[in-house]
Amino acid sequence: MHAQIALFDGFDPLDVIAPFEVLHAGGLHAGGALTVELASAEGAREVPSGTAPLSLRATATLDADTADVIVVPGASGRVEERGEGDDTIPRILARTLQTRLPDVLREACADPDLIVATVCGGSLVLAMAGLVEGRHAVTHHLGMDLLDATGVVVVDARVVDDGDLVTAGGVTSGLDLGLYLLERELGPRIAHAVETLFAYERRGTVWCARGLEPTI
Template sequence: MEIIIYIYNGMTMLDAIGPYEILRHIEGANIKFVSKQKGEIMADSHFVHLNSKYGIDEISKADILLIPGSTIAFLREMKDDKVLNWIIKINKSTQKTVTVCTGSIILAATGLLKGKKTTSHWKSINLLAEFGAIPTRDRVIEEGKYITAAGVSAGIDMAIYLVDKMKGEKAAKAAQLLIEYDPKPMYNSGNYLTANKEIIKMSEKLLERDAKKDLSLWDLLINTRRLLKLKNNECN
C-alpha cells in the first residue's frame, strides 16, 4: 500500500509524524515523505527538520495521500498551482485522501472539497468556506474518500480511524496500543467549543507569535482575515 505524506517548509511536524506512527504499522505499508522539491524541510517551530527523499515530480499515484497542516505556511501552499495540480492528479488514484489541521484548507483550495463537510484547526476553519467546503467543528469527518481532522493531535485519531477503514477494527486497535494512545488530559480545554474565553485568547497570542516567524506570510494572513471580516459583515 503506497502512502504519501506531503511535507513542506513551515508545516507542523506532529500533523505528519503523529499519523505516520499509526500508519507505518499497516501491513504492507510503503510510506514516502514527498515535497515540492526533495531535500530538507523545516518545521513551523524552526527547530525540527525532515528530509524529503522525493519531489512531487517523481510521484504520480498513491493509495493514501495525507496533507498535514501548519501555523501559517498553508497560505503559501494553497496558492501554489503546481502543488494543487499535483494533489488533484494524485487524488485520482487514491483510495483515501486525508488531511490534518489546516491541511484541509490546502485540499479545499483544489476544489475537491466543494459542498463537503470539512474540519480544520479552530482558528482557521472559516477559511474553508472560501473554497466551497462546509466548515464543521468535528474532530474527524469522513465525506466519501476524504477524511479531514481538526487541529494537530486530531491527526492521530484520524489515522486510527483510517486504519479501521482500510484494515479493520483489530488492526486499528493494535496500532493504537503500539503507541499507547490512551489520552487522559490534565485539563478539559482541548476543544474550542468548550474552552474558556481567556484561554482562547492566550492560545491565539501563541499562534500569532509562531506565525510571525514567517514574516513573508504574516501580511498575507492579516489581509486574509480582513477580507473574511468584510465578507461576514456583508452577509449580516
C-alpha cells in the same frame, strides 16, 4: 497500500509525525500491507517546518500515480501578525499555492480510488486551491470560518469521512486520523493493536457521509 505524507515549507511537525508513526506501525502489524513515506512536490529534499529549526527530509516525490493515500498537514506558526512582516499560518498556507503541490493534489482529488487525507490546516490547503468545494470537511477550530467561506460543508467533528476525502481537526487529531485510516482500510484489529502499542485512546467523533440524516 502506499501512503505519502506531503511536506511543504512551513509544515507543522506533529501533523506529519503523528500519522506517519501510526501508519508505519499499522503496516508492520499488517505484515507490510501498508507502507508510508515522506514526500514533497519538488522531490527528495530537506524541508523546513514552521517550528524552527526543525526540518524533515522528504525521501520521494509526491505522486498521485504512485500513492494510494496522500496525507496533507497544516502549517506551524502564528495565527495573527504581531509585527510587520511576521510569517503567519495563513501566509504559509497561501505560499503553498505557488508551488507544485496544488497540481499534485488536483490529480489526487480527481482520482476516486486515491484517498486524500488532511490534518488541521491541511484541509485549508485543498480549500484555498478550490479542490473541495461542496465536500464535507473539518480543520482546526480557528480556521473553520475560512473553510466555510471557500464553499466547504464544515462539520464539527474530530475526523470527517467524505469517502475519498478524510479530514481531521486540530494538531493532535493526526493520531486519530491515522488510526481511523487503519481501521477503515486494514480493519479494527490492526487499529486496536496500534492503539495498544501507542497507549492512546481515540477521542471525539468520526462523522461519515452515510446513514440516515437527522430530522431535528
